[in-house]
Amino acid sequence: MSEEEMRDENLRDDYSLQGAEPRAVTDKARRQGPVARLDGTWTVLGHAEAQAVARNPQVFSSAVSRFLQLPNGLDGLEHWQFRSLIDRYLTPTIVAELNPMFIDIASETLRWGEEDVVTHQADAIELGATFSVRAMTGWLGWPQELEERLVAWVRSNNAASPEDLAQTTAVAEEFDEIIREVVEPRLADESIQDVTARLVHDTSLGRRLEFGEIVSILRNWTGGDLSSMALCIGVVVQGLAENPAVQERIHGGVSDLELEAMIDEFLRMDSPFVSNRRVATCPVTLAGQDIGEGEQVNINWTSANRDERAFSDPDAFEPYHLARNLVWGAGPHECPGRDLSMAELRAFTRALVQTWVVTPTVAGAVRATYPLGGYISVPVELTRR
Numbered sequence: 001m002s003e004e005e006m007r008d009e010n011l012r013d014d015y016s017l018q019g020a021e022p023r024a025v026t027d028k029a030r031r032q033g034p035v036a037r038l039d040g041t042w043t044v045l046g047h048a049e050a051q052a053v054a055r056n057p058q059v060f061s062s063a064v065s066r067f068l069q070l071p072n073g074l075d076g077l078e079h080w081q082f083r084s085l086i087d088r089y090l091t092p093t094i095v096a097e098l099n100p101m102f103i104d105i106a107s108e109t110l111r112w113g114e115e116d117v118v119t120h121q122a123d124a125i126e127l128g129a130t131f132s133v134r135a136m137t138g139w140l141g142w143p144q145e146l147e148e149r150l151v152a153w154v155r156s157n158n159a160a161s162p163e164d165l166a167q168t169t170a171v172a173e174e175f176d177e178i179i180r181e182v183v184e185p186r187l188a189d190e191s192i193q194d195v196t197a198r199l200v201h202d203t204s205l206g207r208r209l210e211f212g213e214i215v216s217i218l219r220n221w222t223g224g225d226l227s228s229m230a231l232c233i234g235v236v237v238q239g240l241a242e243n244p245a246v247q248e249r250i251h252g253g254v255s256d257l258e259l260e261a262m263i264d265e266f267l268r269m270d271s272p273f274v275s276n277r278r279v280a281t282c283p284v285t286l287a288g289q290d291i292g293e294g295e296q297v298n299i300n301w302t303s304a305n306r307d308e309r310a311f312s313d314p315d316a317f318e319p320y321h322l323a324r325n326l327v328w329g330a331g332p333h334e335c336p337g338r339d340l341s342m343a344e345l346r347a348f349t350r351a352l353v354q355t356w357v358v359t360p361t362v363a364g365a366v367r368a369t370y371p372l373g374g375y376i377s378v379p380v381e382l383t384r385r
């Protein structure tokens with residue numbers, strides 16, 4: 001066994017992400033260096049290094065999958081063209097118009113009976129799944145009848161084990177089938193007017209999008225919205241339950257900017273969107289580690305957001321950390337859905353804190369394991385104010 005293989009073997013024994021709570025593994029591994037091999041793959045754990053990789057697409061390409069991933073899997077000009085197409089659906093003006101709908105959906109999701117319901121036990125992940133499905137179907141113009149099927153899909157997607165290929169394939173196929181059922185009527189009937197129909201008839205690339213391209217774009221939007229949003233809500237609600245002072249501050253009235261900084265800070269400490277892949281296009285040295293051409297490199301956002309070199313105490317709740325927050329990525333692939341997600345998260349958080357005081361239950365939250373971060377269940381007690 002070569003020296004390098006022995007080192008990998010040792011690291012694998014000490015640091016395997018498979019089946020582990022990502023924060024526990026990467027917090028420990030990061031203290032040995034900002035770039036390490038975890039489960040035999042280069043993993044970028046440091047804050048500066050994560051940015052260096054994400055901001056250098058010439059060396060760290062996003063073309064990592066044999067499947068069509070628009071725009072995630074593209075580089076250069078092609079990425080720019082698809083990214084520009086997508087950004088036009090997520091502008092601040094469009095998000096501002098959606099705001100009142102998200103506020104209504106949030107208060108409807110968090111309404112149990114009238115004043116006579118004084119306490120209520122709920123699971124924040126379940127609430128998050130219901131809220132995000134309603135918000136997304138409202139945004140895209142999908143029929144309400146799909147709600148139950150989509151909530152069930154979020155549940156099976158979050159529960160699917162990445163090692164079980166049959167299960168993950170079935171979950172992916174079920175989602176593509178839902179997308180197909182929404183796209184086909186819009187292809188056939190030009191009088192349907194909603195965001196999905198706009199995408200179906202989009203000609204900003206100088207041509208109509210192919211069916212596979214529409215499915216890929218919608219899969220990215222909805223996948224990002226549904227699973228990540230439910231997980232983000234879980235992290236935020238758990239953070240609120242543990243921080244009564246933050247709940248009171250929000251209840252007393254805060255600006256959108258301050259609320260966003262608070263939400264972002266809960267997510268920074270415990271980012272549920274764990275990692276994204278890149279592939280090295282040439283030999284490169286990163287933080288003293290020699291990475292070969294063609295080798296896979298995983299940017300671990302959860303770890304980068306907890307790097308002690310950027311945040312002296314990663315577990316200290318300091319909303320002014322906003323400027324260094326990497327929850328939404330960095331560089332050309334930085335999340336185009338941030339504003340939309342934030343509008344949803346703001347609406348949910350305000351509606352929750354306005355009516356209820358959130359406290360943890362004795363049962364406690366159950367953490368998710370890699371490749372998911374955050375929690376799979378966040379049971380909380382809600383007491384009417």
Ligand code: HEM
Nearest residue numbers: 071072220221224225228229273276328329333335337341
């Ligand atoms: C809810 C929480 C969300 C989180 C934490 C999140 C996080 C991220 C991150 C870290 C990236 C960077 C990926 C990379 O560098 O490879 C990303 C990209 C992306 N996100 Fe999000 N996202 C969220 C929600 C959304 C939503 C709601 C949408 C769509 C409406 C969305 C659409 C996308 C797309 C299309 C990309 C790829 C961008 C590109 O390749 O240029 N995301 N997201």
